[in-house]
């Protein structure tokens with residue numbers, strides 16, 4: 001049942017978003033506007049028709065449409081507009097800090113320069129910090145369906161800009177592309193001082209989570225749902241305090257779970273795991289961060305304390321320095337107890 005007090009708490013809590021693919025925030029209306037602006041043909045007649053096509057039975061179904069959607073992003077201003085629209089929407093949900101993913105290979109393979117992508121996204125993030133008060137980190141993902149060699153080439157393209165990129169991630173088609181495929185690239189990224197995270201256990205087995213931890217040495221697990229199938233792994237993840245960036249509406253729309261009641265968020269909290277709630281690809285999965293919080297709060301009947309814990313975890317699991325994390329935790333306490 002909707003619960004106005006719980007929804008008000010969710011709205012008022014300061015939050016960080018740690019799992020957000022900026023290309024996944026491309027709303028159908030902007031897809032149409034950019035297609036017209038750039039003279040790109042898209043196989044849809046209206047934004048409604050686009051939305052109707054967003055019916056997926058697994059991750060790959062979604063990825064096929066997600067990469068197609070990127071074709072309208074060509075110029076620096078396109079990447080700026082995309083990122084700025086997300087930040088304004090995040091502001092409305094009381095998001096104070098974002099750590100966003102981008103997929104450079106989805107653009108460079110279409111002939112868009114790495115710098116065009118980075119410049120546009122970063123300019124919006126800087127404006128977001130100045131005008132909306134939202135701090136940020138930027139995480140460059142490697143597409144795991146592509147080769148190790150291509151990932152290394154992408155890291156080379158990023159080399160002149162490492163003062164502007166804070167971490168690397170690993171996304172795209174999981175099954176058949178285990179973390180071990182990218183062990184050497186991640187070692188190089190760590191050597192260059194970058195943070196490391198990876199999608200693991202979204203569709204892939206617990207073994208992929210082990211590999212992400214042991215071979216890639218990730219600081220966070222993106223999704224991580226299937227870690228719960230392995231009791232010894234859970235014990236380790238509790239002990240190590242690893243943050244999970246869970247995406248409930250994404251899980252539902254990609255059939256990782258059958259019903260929102262099956263979201264692992266509550267079980268993770270009860271097991272002592274550090275779960276956070278995030279939107280993943282909000283324009284494709286029908287909701288931004290507060291929609292995701294509300295969906296699990298209602299579906300799992302989360303207590304106010306658990307909702308507050310999710311918000312706290314979003315900051316303590318972030319790449320922010322301890323003093324900035326502490327300031328956000330104090331702001332959360334004000335809302336929770338004030």
Ligand SMILES: Nc1ncnc2[nH]cnc12
Pocket residue numbers: 021024059066171172173199202250280281
């Ligand atoms: N949920 C997801 N899993 C893997 N790759 C992605 N790229 C964008 N969203 C993704």
Ligand SMILES: [Zn+2]
Pocket residue numbers: 019021171199222280
């Ligand atoms: Zn994701």
